Amino acid sequence: MSLIRKVLQESKTWLYGSFVNDRRDIEMKQAIISFSFDDVPSSAVENGIAILDRHSVKATFYISSGLAMGDEQANAEIGESYLGREDIVRLDKAGHDIGCHTYSHFRLTQGSAEEFTEDAQRNVRMLSRWLDGKPIEHFSYPFGLLDFKSKRRLSQHYKTLRSSRPGINQKGTDLYLLRGTSLYNPSFDRSAIQRVINNTVTSGGWLVFYTHGVDDNPGDYDCTPQQLEWVLEQAVASGARILPVSDAYDLINRESRSQDS
Numbered sequence: 001m002s003l004i005r006k007v008l009q010e011s012k013t014w015l016y017g018s019f020v021n022d023r024r025d026i027e028m029k030q031a032i033i034s035f036s037f038d039d040v041p042s043s044a045v046e047n048g049i050a051i052l053d054r055h056s057v058k059a060t061f062y063i064s065s066g067l068a069m070g071d072e073q074a075n076a077e078i079g080e081s082y083l084g085r086e087d088i089v090r091l092d093k094a095g096h097d098i099g100c101h102t103y104s105h106f107r108l109t110q111g112s113a114e115e116f117t118e119d120a121q122r123n124v125r126m127l128s129r130w131l132d133g134k135p136i137e138h139f140s141y142p143f144g145l146l147d148f149k150s151k152r153r154l155s156q157h158y159k160t161l162r163s164s165r166p167g168i169n170q171k172g173t174d175l176y177l178l179r180g181t182s183l184y185n186p187s188f189d190r191s192a193i194q195r196v197i198n199n200t201v202t203s204g205g206w207l208v209f210y211t212h213g214v215d216d217n218p219g220d221y222d223c224t225p226q227q228l229e230w231v232l233e234q235a236v237a238s239g240a241r242i243l244p245v246s247d248a249y250d251l252i253n254r255e256s257r258s259q260d261s
Contacts, residue, residue, distance in 0.1 A: 033243075041083075044212065102120045183210065214228050
């Protein structure tokens with residue numbers, strides 16, 4: 001990422017974070033690393049679960065249920081094979097985290113904040129019904145797109161809103177603009193990944209990785225099985241806690257309360 005682009009992105013992060021936020025100083029005695037998957041392509045389960053299981057790691061799957069149901073409009077937007085209802089139920093029963101990624105993988109630039117929020121709530125209703133009424137409390141922005149109105153509306157329904165802005169969640173983190181670091185094949189950089197893991201451990205912060213599919217022939221927004229395996233190995237070796245987003249949020253909340261008391 002160029003310096004100019006990075007400065008512009010950080011400026012936008014500050015601007016969005018200045019409006020409707022839930023700020024936390026994340027300074028844990030033991031750092032946290034989370035792994036997450038967006039949409040979610042079938043390959044994330046077909047190739048990814050065995051890798052997660054080898055390392056005893058539970059992940060967060062931000063689901064667009066329109067993709068899961070084969071919604072023609074939603075699938076036309078993305079053009080891949082996605083997890084179905086039974087896959088999602090199995091993930092939940094196996095202890096993985098199910099989050100919201102809107103019903104139709106909604107592109108905010110093509111609709112209003114009101115339509116965006118309703119599409120997200122449609123997704124929550126669907127997922128909650130599939131999971132016997134389980135609440136869906138964490139969200140990731142499709143395409144990483146957000147604006148002030150959508151952030152304000154979504155903040156009324158979710159505990160965290162994960163963005164695609166890279167970096168470590170640490171001092172002054174806005175949980176409604178949670179940082180997420182991509183694991184994408186075209187930009188996969190072992191030295192950069194190792195560095196951000198090391199910095200997370202040093203700072204006692206929370207690092208959230210995300211990708212989409214896990215495939216030997218990865219698309220631009222996927223990683224390979226070997227890449228996922230390597231990152232998991234580094235994360236486990238770092239000594240950080242490896243937790244899904246919901247468990248990480250709960251732990252941070254508990255530590256915040258104990259520090260305040």
